[in-house]
Amino acid sequence: MASISSLGVGSGLDIRSLVDQLVAAERAPRENRINSQQQRFETRLSALGQVKSALSDFRGTVRDLSSIDAFQKMKATSSDSDALSVSAESGAETGRYDIGVNRLADAQGAASSAFAARSSAVGSGTLTFRFGEVTTDGTGAVTGFAENTERGAVDIEIPGSANTVEDVRDAVNAAEIGVRASIVNDGSGERLVFSSSETGAANGFVVEAADDDGNNTDNAGLSRLAFNTAATNLEQTRAAQDAELTVDGLTITRASNTVDDLFEGVTLTLNGTTETAARVEISENRAAAKKQIQGFVDAYNGLQETLGKLTSYDAETDQAGPLNGDALVRSIQSGLRSTLGQTLGELEGTGLRSLADLGITTTRSGALEVDDARLDAALDENFDAVGALFAPTGLTGNADNVAYESSRSATQAGEYGVNVSALATRGTLTGGDISGSFPLEITDANDGLRFEIDGVQTAALNLTQGSYADGDALAAEIQSRINGDSNLRDAGISVSVAFNGTGLEITSSRYGSESAVELVSADAAGDFGLTVGDRAQGTDVQGTIGGREAEGFGRFLTGLEGPAEGLKLEITGEATGDRGSVIFSTGLMGELDRQISSFIDSDGTLSSSTESLNNRLEGLADDRQRLEDRMDRIERRYTEQFSAMDALVAELNQTSTFLSQQLSGLPGAGGSGGGGGLG
Structure with missing residues (x-):
C-alpha cells in the first residue's frame, strides 16, 4: 500500500x-x-x-506637620526693607518696633607705602596682629588701642628666604586670622593693603613688627608695616566703626550690619541709613500655619476620594470598584478616622485637645471640613497649643527658665515637674595671689605657656614681652593668646580670663563636665600664680524630671527612665529647686505616620x-x-x-478500488459486447 x-x-x-x-x-x-x-x-x-x-x-x-517647626514660623516685616530688612526664625520674640539706622558698620583697612615691584623685599621677622578699637589723630597716627580680648593676637613669621611683597601677602592670607592682604598698584607703585574681614570698632587691628634689622619702629625693613601707638608706618584707608541704630528712641551700637542679638530669634540686616525710623513687626505666622493645616485637610480628603472610587458601587449600573468590599481598605479607613478623632489628654488645660477643637470635623461622607472662624480663633488665642496638637513638643509656659529641646520615641505624653538640684558650671582655673607682683615683667624667661581647654591642647603660646602694670592687662594678654590659638579656633573653643583682685581666673566658655581648663606647661608658672598640672573642670546640671532622676550634660537635663525617658530640657537661670512643669505632647501626626507606615512600608x-x-x-x-x-x-x-x-x-479505499478492478475483469462482468460465437 x-x-x-x-x-x-x-x-x-x-x-x-x-x-x-x-x-x-x-x-x-x-x-x-x-x-x-x-x-x-x-x-x-x-x-x-x-x-x-x-x-x-x-x-x-x-x-510636614510632624515637626513643631511647621507651627513656629514667624512673620517679619519692615516698612523700609531697602535700608533695613528683617527675618525671624522659629520661636522668635514677637513685637513691634520703630528702628532707625543712623550709621552702618565698617571694617578697617590699612595700606603700606609703595614698593617698586611685587618681588621687592620687605624685610624679615615677625608680624603680630592684635584686634581691638584703634584711635587715630588728624594726621592718621595711632594714638590709642583698646584690645578686644575675645579675639586672639596672632604672630606671622616672615623668613628672610620669603620676604617679598607677594610673600608677605601670601603669609597673612594663609594664616586665616581675619585679615585679608592684597596688592594694589595705585600708580605710585605696589602697595600692600590689609583689610579686616569683620566690621565693628572692636575688630580694628594694629600691627606690631619684631624686625630682624633690630629696629621695630623705623620705616625700613619689616617695621615699615608697623601700625601701632609706637609707629604708624601704614596709612589707614578706612576706619573700623560700629553700626548705630535707634530702637524705640534708644540708641544702640553693634559691630556688624547683621544684627541677630537685639531680639531673640530675629535678624536685622542693615543695608543703608534711614531718614525716618522703619516700623518692624515680628509676629507668629498664623497664615502659614493655617495654610499647612488646610493642606493637611485637602490631602486627607484627596486620599478619601481615591479610596472612595476604588471601593464604590453604583446600584443603577451594577458596577463596583475594584476594591469594593475589600477588608484591607476598610481597615485603613477605619484606622485613619480613629486616629484623627483622638483626644490628647495631656493638653487638657490648653483647651485644644482634638481636631474638633480647631474646628476640623468629619462629614457624613468621611471627608474633613474646616470651620475657618474656629481655626482662626485657636491660632490667635493659643498658637503654641495648636502645634502641640499636631507635632511632638514640650510646652514650657508653666516652667521657669526651662526650654524644650527634643524628645525620643520612648517619651510618653504627660505633664512633668522639673526640679534642679545643681546648676551646670564651667571649668574655671583660679590662680594664687599675685597682687603684689605688679608691674610684672614678661621676658623670654617667663613668656611661654601651654594650656588644654575642653580636651584640646594649644600650641606653645608666647606672651608679648614687656611690663604689665596690673592684673587686668596681664589677663587681657593671656586671653588674647589663648583665643588666638588655631587649635582652639578650629574646634570652636574659647575662654575668658579675668583678674579677680588677687589672682587670675581662666574660664572655659562651655558648660558641663566636658568643660575643663588645665595648665600643661609654663616657663615660670609661679609668676602667674599657677602650677603646671592644675586642672579645673565644670559640672553638669543635676535634677529630676517627673520625679525621677535625669541625666545632666552641660545645661541639658534628659529623662533616663519612665514616661519622661528621652525628654531633653535646657536649664538656664540661677535658681535651684522646683522650676514648674513641662507638658509634653506626642501630637497626632506621629501616630498617624506610624499607622500609615504599617500599611505601606516594606513589611x-x-x-x-x-x-x-x-x-x-x-x-x-x-x-x-x-x-x-x-x-x-x-x-x-x-x-x-x-x-x-x-x-x-x-x-479500505485502496482495497475497494482493487476489488472493483478485479471484479470488472471477470468474464461476463459488465460489458455489452460481443457476441457470441455460439450459434
Missing part, C-alpha cells in the same frame, strides 16, 4: 481543522478560568498600587497583599504552562488517532 503523507489525504477529510477544533474546545474552559483570575489579580494589584501611592502622598503631608499589610498577589500571578504563569503542556499531549493524541483512521480509510 502507498503511505499517507498528509492528514486527510487518505480519507479526504480536513483532519487538521478537526484536531484544532477539538484541542480548542479542550483548552477554552481552563484558559478562560486562568485569564479571568489573571485579570482579577492584576486589577486588584493595580488598585492596591493606587492605594499605596495615595497613602504615600498623604504621609508626605503628615510628615506593611499593603506590601504583604501585593506580594501575595504577585506570587499568585506567578502561579498562574505555571498553570498556563501546564495547560500548554496538556494541550500538546492532547493534540498529539488526536493527531495520532486521526492519522490511524486516515490510514485505515486509505487502505
Whole structure:
C-alpha cells in the first residue's frame, strides 16, 4: 500500500481543522478560568498600587506637620526693607518696633607705602596682629588701642628666604586670622593693603613688627608695616566703626550690619541709613500655619476620594470598584478616622485637645471640613497649643527658665515637674595671689605657656614681652593668646580670663563636665600664680524630671527612665529647686505616620497583599504552562488517532478500488459486447 503523507489525504477529510477544533474546545474552559483570575489579580494589584501611592502622598503631608517647626514660623516685616530688612526664625520674640539706622558698620583697612615691584623685599621677622578699637589723630597716627580680648593676637613669621611683597601677602592670607592682604598698584607703585574681614570698632587691628634689622619702629625693613601707638608706618584707608541704630528712641551700637542679638530669634540686616525710623513687626505666622493645616485637610480628603472610587458601587449600573468590599481598605479607613478623632489628654488645660477643637470635623461622607472662624480663633488665642496638637513638643509656659529641646520615641505624653538640684558650671582655673607682683615683667624667661581647654591642647603660646602694670592687662594678654590659638579656633573653643583682685581666673566658655581648663606647661608658672598640672573642670546640671532622676550634660537635663525617658530640657537661670512643669505632647501626626507606615512600608499589610498577589500571578504563569503542556499531549493524541483512521480509510479505499478492478475483469462482468460465437 502507498503511505499517507498528509492528514486527510487518505480519507479526504480536513483532519487538521478537526484536531484544532477539538484541542480548542479542550483548552477554552481552563484558559478562560486562568485569564479571568489573571485579570482579577492584576486589577486588584493595580488598585492596591493606587492605594499605596495615595497613602504615600498623604504621609508626605503628615510628615510636614510632624515637626513643631511647621507651627513656629514667624512673620517679619519692615516698612523700609531697602535700608533695613528683617527675618525671624522659629520661636522668635514677637513685637513691634520703630528702628532707625543712623550709621552702618565698617571694617578697617590699612595700606603700606609703595614698593617698586611685587618681588621687592620687605624685610624679615615677625608680624603680630592684635584686634581691638584703634584711635587715630588728624594726621592718621595711632594714638590709642583698646584690645578686644575675645579675639586672639596672632604672630606671622616672615623668613628672610620669603620676604617679598607677594610673600608677605601670601603669609597673612594663609594664616586665616581675619585679615585679608592684597596688592594694589595705585600708580605710585605696589602697595600692600590689609583689610579686616569683620566690621565693628572692636575688630580694628594694629600691627606690631619684631624686625630682624633690630629696629621695630623705623620705616625700613619689616617695621615699615608697623601700625601701632609706637609707629604708624601704614596709612589707614578706612576706619573700623560700629553700626548705630535707634530702637524705640534708644540708641544702640553693634559691630556688624547683621544684627541677630537685639531680639531673640530675629535678624536685622542693615543695608543703608534711614531718614525716618522703619516700623518692624515680628509676629507668629498664623497664615502659614493655617495654610499647612488646610493642606493637611485637602490631602486627607484627596486620599478619601481615591479610596472612595476604588471601593464604590453604583446600584443603577451594577458596577463596583475594584476594591469594593475589600477588608484591607476598610481597615485603613477605619484606622485613619480613629486616629484623627483622638483626644490628647495631656493638653487638657490648653483647651485644644482634638481636631474638633480647631474646628476640623468629619462629614457624613468621611471627608474633613474646616470651620475657618474656629481655626482662626485657636491660632490667635493659643498658637503654641495648636502645634502641640499636631507635632511632638514640650510646652514650657508653666516652667521657669526651662526650654524644650527634643524628645525620643520612648517619651510618653504627660505633664512633668522639673526640679534642679545643681546648676551646670564651667571649668574655671583660679590662680594664687599675685597682687603684689605688679608691674610684672614678661621676658623670654617667663613668656611661654601651654594650656588644654575642653580636651584640646594649644600650641606653645608666647606672651608679648614687656611690663604689665596690673592684673587686668596681664589677663587681657593671656586671653588674647589663648583665643588666638588655631587649635582652639578650629574646634570652636574659647575662654575668658579675668583678674579677680588677687589672682587670675581662666574660664572655659562651655558648660558641663566636658568643660575643663588645665595648665600643661609654663616657663615660670609661679609668676602667674599657677602650677603646671592644675586642672579645673565644670559640672553638669543635676535634677529630676517627673520625679525621677535625669541625666545632666552641660545645661541639658534628659529623662533616663519612665514616661519622661528621652525628654531633653535646657536649664538656664540661677535658681535651684522646683522650676514648674513641662507638658509634653506626642501630637497626632506621629501616630498617624506610624499607622500609615504599617500599611505601606516594606513589611506593611499593603506590601504583604501585593506580594501575595504577585506570587499568585506567578502561579498562574505555571498553570498556563501546564495547560500548554496538556494541550500538546492532547493534540498529539488526536493527531495520532486521526492519522490511524486516515490510514485505515486509505487502505479500505485502496482495497475497494482493487476489488472493483478485479471484479470488472471477470468474464461476463459488465460489458455489452460481443457476441457470441455460439450459434
